[in-house]
Amino acid sequence: MKKPTALIIGHDEILHRHLKARLLRHSFSVFEVRETSNLLEAIQDIKPDLAIVYSTRKNPNDQLKTVEYLRKKARDIPIILSTRYSSEARAIAALRAGVSDYFKVPISTQEMLLSAKRLILGNTEDDQTDHESKEADGIIDQALIGNSASMRSVKSYLLKVAKTESTVFITGETGTGKELAANLIHFKSARSNKPLVCVNCAALPEGLVESELFGYDRGAFTGAVGSRKGKFELAGDGTVFLDEIGDMNSYAQAKILRSIENKEFFHLGGNWAIPMKARVIAATNQDPEHLMLRGRFRKDLYYRLNVARLNLPPLRERKEDLPRLVGHAIKKLNNRFGRKVEGLTDGAMMCLHRYDWPGNVRELLNLLEAAYINLPRRNAAYIDLPQPIYKQLKMTQASSGDERNKIIATLCQTNWNKSTAAQKLNWSRMTLYRKIEKYNIVENKSIERHAGGKVA
Numbered sequence: 001m002k003k004p005t006a007l008i009i010g011h012d013e014i015l016h017r018h019l020k021a022r023l024l025r026h027s028f029s030v031f032e033v034r035e036t037s038n039l040l041e042a043i044q045d046i047k048p049d050l051a052i053v054y055s056t057r058k059n060p061n062d063q064l065k066t067v068e069y070l071r072k073k074a075r076d077i078p079i080i081l082s083t084r085y086s087s088e089a090r091a092i093a094a095l096r097a098g099v100s101d102y103f104k105v106p107i108s109t110q111e112m113l114l115s116a117k118r119l120i121l122g123n124t125e126d127d128q129t130d131h132e133s134k135e136a137d138g139i140i141d142q143a144l145i146g147n148s149a150s151m152r153s154v155k156s157y158l159l160k161v162a163k164t165e166s167t168v169f170i171t172g173e174t175g176t177g178k179e180l181a182a183n184l185i186h187f188k189s190a191r192s193n194k195p196l197v198c199v200n201c202a203a204l205p206e207g208l209v210e211s212e213l214f215g216y217d218r219g220a221f222t223g224a225v226g227s228r229k230g231k232f233e234l235a236g237d238g239t240v241f242l243d244e245i246g247d248m249n250s251y252a253q254a255k256i257l258r259s260i261e262n263k264e265f266f267h268l269g270g271n272w273a274i275p276m277k278a279r280v281i282a283a284t285n286q287d288p289e290h291l292m293l294r295g296r297f298r299k300d301l302y303y304r305l306n307v308a309r310l311n312l313p314p315l316r317e318r319k320e321d322l323p324r325l326v327g328h329a330i331k332k333l334n335n336r337f338g339r340k341v342e343g344l345t346d347g348a349m350m351c352l353h354r355y356d357w358p359g360n361v362r363e364l365l366n367l368l369e370a371a372y373i374n375l376p377r378r379n380a381a382y383i384d385l386p387q388p389i390y391k392q393l394k395m396t397q398a399s400s401g402d403e404r405n406k407i408i409a410t411l412c413q414t415n416w417n418k419s420t421a422a423q424k425l426n427w428s429r430m431t432l433y434r435k436i437e438k439y440n441i442v443e444n445k446s447i448e449r450h451a452g453g454k455v456a
Contacts (some may be wrong), residue, residue, distance in 0.1 A: 004120045005029045007046060009039065009066060010054025010082075019052070022113055036307075038065055043074050047177045049120045052112075054100075062323040064097050071098035075193070078111060078119035095187035107413040109339025144184070145179060145328050147388040148319030152311040154181075159250045161308045162188035167260070169305045170283040172312030175362030178283040179243060181310060185281060186239040194238030197278075202247035210268045214259070232265055236280035245286035246291050250298060257301040280305070287428030293419070315364065317434070322352055325361060329368045337372050345381045355389065407432070416443050 006018065006028050023030050028214075032041045036355055042048075051074075053066050059394040060245070078100040094102055144155055161168055162185045177241040179198070186196045204212055206290055211220070215230030232240055242256070259265040264273040277280045282305045284291075291297035293393045326349070330341050344352070357363055370386045435441075 003027055003029045004049045004116075005031065005046060006050045006052060006116065007031050007033060007042060007048035008052050008054070008286065009033045009036070010052075010063070019112060023116070026113060026117075028116075028382060036062075036069065038269075038426055039066070039069065040073055043070075048074075048077060050078050050080070050116055052116070054082050064093055067094065067097040071193075080115060095192070098193065103170075143242070144180065145325050146318060147324060148313075148318040148321045150318050151321060152310060154310065158184060158189060161185055163190075163331065163341055165279060165303055166308040167279070168281040168308045168310060169288070170281065170310045170312065171288065172285065172307070173285075173314050173358075173360055174285045174358030176312040176314060177361060178285070178312060179241070181312060182241045182243070182281045182283060183326070185310075186241070186279075189239070189279070191238050191279060195235050196239045196241065197235040198241045198243060199231050201252075202245050203242040204248070204252075206249060206252070208246070210255060213252075213255070214265045214267060214274075215270075216268035217270045220267070224269070227267065230265075230267070232259065232276055233274060234280060238278045238279070240278045240280050242280065242282040242412065244284055245282045246288060247419065253267075253298045253301045257298065257304055260304055287430055290422065290428040293423065298302075315360045319353055322349070322364075325364060326352070326368065329365050331370050333369060339372065339375065340378065341372070341375065341380060342378050343380070345379050348381050348385060351385060351389070404441065407435055407439065408441060411441070423438040 004027075006023050008030060009032075015077065020030050020032075031042065031046050031048065033039055051070055053063050053070070063081060063083060067081060070079055079098060080101045080103065081094050081099040082103045083094070090251045100119050103112055103115075108273065144151060146160075158181060168182075168185055170181055172178050182198075183196065186192065199213065210216075211228070211230065213230045213232055215228050215233050216224055218224055245253075245256075248256075259276055262273075262432045263276050265276055266273060288297055288302055288306070292299055292302055315325075326344060330343060333339070334341055352364070359366070367386060367389060368380075371380055371384050375384055407421075410421045410424050411418070416430055418436075419429060425432065427435075
């Protein structure tokens with residue numbers, strides 16, 4: 001049986017030496033290329049089964065160019081990327097460039113070897129289970145940071161969903177990472193080498209929805225001097241990500257529903273059906289069930305989209321992940337600002353734990369970046385945090401008692417019908433349930449059932 005061949009590309013001498021020795025011990029043939037100018041010749045002569053690309057200390061962007069070049073010249077070769085410069089943006093860029101797996105230095109050569117075997121030989125059922133149980137070592141954990149029970153569940157389900165062809169509906173508040181999750185689902189799927197086309201539904205003008213999504217033929221309207229492909233057609237056999245679909249009007253929702261159901265669409269002004277082959281991932285920052293009750297989201301579209309549901313938890317419900325998130329952000333900001341901040345003081349971290357984070361992870365990252373602009377010390381203290389967070393903390397604490405009474409009064413008015421109470425408060429049911437748990441509100445028959453009622 002022919003030995004599998006690995007081509008190692010890069011300049012990391014220590015990692016190179018360890019991995020080469022491990023590959024040779026496991027019956028790999030190993031070839032090396034130090035200069036990318038020799039890469040095409042090596043591919044043609046060696047015909048490798050696997051390529052491993054290392055980062056360069058001089059310019060970390062070179063590795064992405066190498067991956068893109070490899071993918072153009074040898075589309076079917078699995079590519080593993082090892083980098084010292086990891087961030088969410090770089091991880092997504094690497095996946096888009098065509099990597100098959102992604103590791104951040106320092107890495108376990110054993111884990112990289114397992115990945116190499118899996119990519120060359122294919123998954124056995126045991127290998128697949130083992131890989132899923134170690135998702136924290138791959139790109140999923142690099143992007144969706146956190147080890148809380150809710151995030152472990154999200155990451156595990158995301159990996160399972162990615163391997164299917166099911167339509168995915170991602171829900172979660174603004175700043176929880178819905179677009180990131182959609183990217184990961186696509187790049188961990190069998191369609192990863194196909195296009196991922198993202199559509200911000202909230203930003204589409206009502207009069208241009210059809211032409212933007214489905215394209216148009218020449219003469220379809222004044223100024224249409226030629227035909228143009230829409231987002232669904234550009235996606236081809238890949239994935240269409242419909243972000244903030246809850247902000248679309250009923251007419252646009254009906255058009256999308258018809259295309260998903262019939263697996264076809266028409267150019268604006270066109271007479272011929274175009275097959276729709278793309279997988280659909282949709283997302284909204286609103287509660288879709290609440291939108292249906294208010295008549296703002298079509299029930300038939302909801303049932304069509306709500307096949308594989310992925311709900312991203314808000315940061316306030318997984319505050320145990322704050323240290324990991326802060327540590328990740330500090331590494332990223334140190335590299336960006338040229339600082340050597342070691343972390344936050346206990347007081348500063350306590351401040352972050354007391355805050356409710358309405359803007360979620362995005363708000364946390366923005367706050368830490370604001371602190372870096374005028375940061376004079378190695379450990380960021382409470383006083384180094386931006387002033388607005390002090391005011392927001394005071395407002396949060398002051399309003400807690402008033403909010404609890406308001407919730408109890410509304411529940412009393414509605415005979416403890418939580419759906420009706422949520423509508424009166426202009427909240428989703430999930431938000432109401434969360435606040436009931438937060439304030440430890442328990443239905444009590446001795447509560448006086450009127451707006452001014454008090455807890456017995």
